[in-house]
Amino acid sequence: MKNKYYPHLASPITINNLTFKNRILGAPMSNPELDSDCNMRKEEIAFHENRARGGLAGVAIGLGIVDAIGRSHTKEVKLYDVMSLPSLKEAANAMHRHNCNAVMELAHGGKFANARGHGSAEGVNIGPNDEINGEGHPVRSMTEEDIYRVADCFGQAAKLVKEAGFDMVLIHGGHGWLLGQFSSPAMNHRTDRWGGSLENRMRFSLLVIEKVREAVGPDFPIEFRMSGAEFTKGGYGIEEGIEMAKAIDGKVDIIHVSAGVHEDPEVFVRTHPSMFIEHGCNVYLAAEIKKHVKTPVATLGGLNDPDMMEEIIATGKADIIEIARQSICDPYFPEKAFSGNKDDITRCCRCFTCFYNYLTNRTFCCAFNPVVGNELEHKHAFPPTTPKKVIVVGGGPGGMEAAITAAGRGHSVTLYEKNSRLGGQLLSEQYIPFKQDMYNFVKVLEGRLAKSGVDVRLNTELTAEQAAAENADVIITAIGAKPIVPPIPGIDNEKVVGLTALHQPEPALGQKVVILGGGLVGSECAIYLDGLGKDVTIVEMKDDWAADSYFMHKNAMKIYMRDSNIKIHVNTTAKAITDKGLVCQTPEGELVIPADNILLAAGMKADRKTAESFYNAAPRVFETGDCIKAGRVVEAVTTGYYRAIDI
Incomplete structure (x- = not known):
C-alpha cells in the first residue's frame, strides 16, 4: 500500500537484495569525538541510533578510515584495526533495532591527511603527485605498490564492516578525498597509467571498487560517492562527471552524486550548501547522470522539504534522497512526513552551527535541536515529576521551547508575551528569503504550543508583581535582550530605525541605507537589502566585519558579497x-x-533589570536565553529546554 502523503518518497527500494523501507537515507556524518582508541563510544552510537529511530531507511557513519596514513582528523574510526569491530557491531545493532540499514563510509584523506594535526606513520602524506599541501605537509607521489596496497586496504576495511553486521559500504570517491584527487584533472598531474586521460584518472577508483567487491562478495551492496562536478579551478564539470558515472555503472549498486572539493573554501558552501544557495542546488547533477546510467542514483544538497523530495523521486531526477544536517535538526523528519505531520518538521536553516561545533568544540550541536549530542541520556525517561503551575515570561524561541517541554512533562503552563506575535527576534527573518527556514521554526513552535495545551497570552506584559500574585510554583523568565542604542548625537533622528523596519514585506527604508554595526546581524541585513536593490553601506568599529559569525557562514557571506554592491567600512566609529x-x-x-x-x-x-525583578516572585525562578546573555538561537532553545527539564 502506498503512503497517502508521499507515495514515491515513502516507497521501498531494493538494492542488490537489500530493501530500504523508504527513499530517505542518512548521508555520512562522522563523529566529532571517539574514545582514546578511536572506537565509537555509546554517546556516538546513540546519536546515530536516534537518526535511525526517526524513520531513515539507512544511516551512514562517515569517515571510516581504511589506512593509518589516510587519517585527516584525530578522531576517525580505524577500519584498519580489528579492535574497531566491537563498537561497529554495537552501532549496527543499534540501527537494526529500528528497521534501519547500517552503512559505513570508507575513506582515505590522501594528500589532505594530517589536515587536523594528526601525524602519519611516514611523516608525509601520499597522493597523486609530489607536492606540499595547503597545510604545509609534504606529499609523496604514490607508487604502483602504494596504489595496490591502499586498494587492498579499502577491501579489508569493507570486509571488517561486513563482519560487524553493516548492510552496505559507501566508498568515498568525491569531495577531493584520495580517490577524488586521482579522478580530478586539477589535482592529478601524473603522466603514467594513473593520470592524464579520464580513463587513467578513474583507474584507481575502479581498482578500489574491484577490491571491495572481492572482499564483500556479489550480494553485498556498494555505494559510491562522487562529485558530479568539482566547481573548482581546473576541475571537471558535469560532462566528465557523467563519463565517470558511466565508468562505474553496473560495478556499484548506488551512485551517490554530490559536488565540489571539500578543502576549497570557494566550493565548501556548494558541497555543504549555505543559506544563500537554493535548496536542492546539486540535484541537477544527479538528474543529468541518471539519464546515462542504469544504477540507482542518490542525490543531496541542502534538502529539507519533503514536498521537494517527493517531486525529485516522482519525476525521476533521482532514486534516493540523502540528508545529513536535516537529520540533525529533526531526526524524526521522515516519520513526521509519512504520518501527515509535515508542519511539525523542524527544517534545517543551514546556519553551520553544527559544523562550527563539530570542528571547534568536538560536539554534536544544532541551533534548533537541544537534544543533539545528548541522545544517550535522553534514551531513558527523566524521573517523574509532580505537576506544577509554571509561568513562562517571554514568547521568543527560548520561552516557547521551555513552555512546550514543561507542558510535555505534565505541568500546567501559561506563557505571557508582551507583543501581538510569538517569535521574538526571529520575527525579523520572516521576509528575508535566505532566512525562511529559520522563520519556519517559529511556526513549528507555535504548532507545538497549540498541541501541548499551553495557555498563550499575547499582548500581555507581565510584571514581577503580577507574576507573584499568580502563586506559580515556577517562573521561567525568557524576556530576551534589548537593542544597543549608541549614545551619539542625532541618534533620535527620524532617519534612524531599528530591526523592526524589516518586519514587513517591503522594509520601511529609503534607497540609501547605512547599517550601523557590522556584526553577523548587520551583515546579513546588508545582504538582504542589497538583494532588494538598496544602496547599502556597513559601518563597523572593529577591524573586521561579522567577527561573531561562524567561519563557514562568513565564507558563504564573502562569496555573496564579492558580486554585490555592499560597501564596508571597518575601524570606523560613528560620531553623529x-x-x-x-x-x-x-x-x-x-x-x-x-x-x-x-x-x-x-x-x-541582556535585559538584566527586568529579569532580576522576578527574583523571589515564585519558589523557583529560572532564567533562559538572552536575558542571561545576548546570544544565538541555539543558546536560547537549549537553555529553554533544559530549564523545563529541571522542574
Missing part, C-alpha cells in the same frame, strides 16, 4: 547623525556617508 547621513571617523579622517535611513544593528544587551 545629521540630516545628510552618518558622520564617521575613519583611519583616513572624517567621512560623511549619505543615508536615507540608518539601520541600528549595534548588537543586543
Whole structure:
C-alpha cells in the first residue's frame, strides 16, 4: 500500500537484495569525538541510533578510515584495526533495532591527511603527485605498490564492516578525498597509467571498487560517492562527471552524486550548501547522470522539504534522497512526513552551527535541536515529576521551547508575551528569503504550543508583581535582550530605525541605507537589502566585519558579497547623525556617508533589570536565553529546554 502523503518518497527500494523501507537515507556524518582508541563510544552510537529511530531507511557513519596514513582528523574510526569491530557491531545493532540499514563510509584523506594535526606513520602524506599541501605537509607521489596496497586496504576495511553486521559500504570517491584527487584533472598531474586521460584518472577508483567487491562478495551492496562536478579551478564539470558515472555503472549498486572539493573554501558552501544557495542546488547533477546510467542514483544538497523530495523521486531526477544536517535538526523528519505531520518538521536553516561545533568544540550541536549530542541520556525517561503551575515570561524561541517541554512533562503552563506575535527576534527573518527556514521554526513552535495545551497570552506584559500574585510554583523568565542604542548625537533622528523596519514585506527604508554595526546581524541585513536593490553601506568599529559569525557562514557571506554592491567600512566609529547621513571617523579622517535611513544593528544587551525583578516572585525562578546573555538561537532553545527539564 502506498503512503497517502508521499507515495514515491515513502516507497521501498531494493538494492542488490537489500530493501530500504523508504527513499530517505542518512548521508555520512562522522563523529566529532571517539574514545582514546578511536572506537565509537555509546554517546556516538546513540546519536546515530536516534537518526535511525526517526524513520531513515539507512544511516551512514562517515569517515571510516581504511589506512593509518589516510587519517585527516584525530578522531576517525580505524577500519584498519580489528579492535574497531566491537563498537561497529554495537552501532549496527543499534540501527537494526529500528528497521534501519547500517552503512559505513570508507575513506582515505590522501594528500589532505594530517589536515587536523594528526601525524602519519611516514611523516608525509601520499597522493597523486609530489607536492606540499595547503597545510604545509609534504606529499609523496604514490607508487604502483602504494596504489595496490591502499586498494587492498579499502577491501579489508569493507570486509571488517561486513563482519560487524553493516548492510552496505559507501566508498568515498568525491569531495577531493584520495580517490577524488586521482579522478580530478586539477589535482592529478601524473603522466603514467594513473593520470592524464579520464580513463587513467578513474583507474584507481575502479581498482578500489574491484577490491571491495572481492572482499564483500556479489550480494553485498556498494555505494559510491562522487562529485558530479568539482566547481573548482581546473576541475571537471558535469560532462566528465557523467563519463565517470558511466565508468562505474553496473560495478556499484548506488551512485551517490554530490559536488565540489571539500578543502576549497570557494566550493565548501556548494558541497555543504549555505543559506544563500537554493535548496536542492546539486540535484541537477544527479538528474543529468541518471539519464546515462542504469544504477540507482542518490542525490543531496541542502534538502529539507519533503514536498521537494517527493517531486525529485516522482519525476525521476533521482532514486534516493540523502540528508545529513536535516537529520540533525529533526531526526524524526521522515516519520513526521509519512504520518501527515509535515508542519511539525523542524527544517534545517543551514546556519553551520553544527559544523562550527563539530570542528571547534568536538560536539554534536544544532541551533534548533537541544537534544543533539545528548541522545544517550535522553534514551531513558527523566524521573517523574509532580505537576506544577509554571509561568513562562517571554514568547521568543527560548520561552516557547521551555513552555512546550514543561507542558510535555505534565505541568500546567501559561506563557505571557508582551507583543501581538510569538517569535521574538526571529520575527525579523520572516521576509528575508535566505532566512525562511529559520522563520519556519517559529511556526513549528507555535504548532507545538497549540498541541501541548499551553495557555498563550499575547499582548500581555507581565510584571514581577503580577507574576507573584499568580502563586506559580515556577517562573521561567525568557524576556530576551534589548537593542544597543549608541549614545551619539542625532541618534533620535527620524532617519534612524531599528530591526523592526524589516518586519514587513517591503522594509520601511529609503534607497540609501547605512547599517550601523557590522556584526553577523548587520551583515546579513546588508545582504538582504542589497538583494532588494538598496544602496547599502556597513559601518563597523572593529577591524573586521561579522567577527561573531561562524567561519563557514562568513565564507558563504564573502562569496555573496564579492558580486554585490555592499560597501564596508571597518575601524570606523560613528560620531553623529545629521540630516545628510552618518558622520564617521575613519583611519583616513572624517567621512560623511549619505543615508536615507540608518539601520541600528549595534548588537543586543541582556535585559538584566527586568529579569532580576522576578527574583523571589515564585519558589523557583529560572532564567533562559538572552536575558542571561545576548546570544544565538541555539543558546536560547537549549537553555529553554533544559530549564523545563529541571522542574
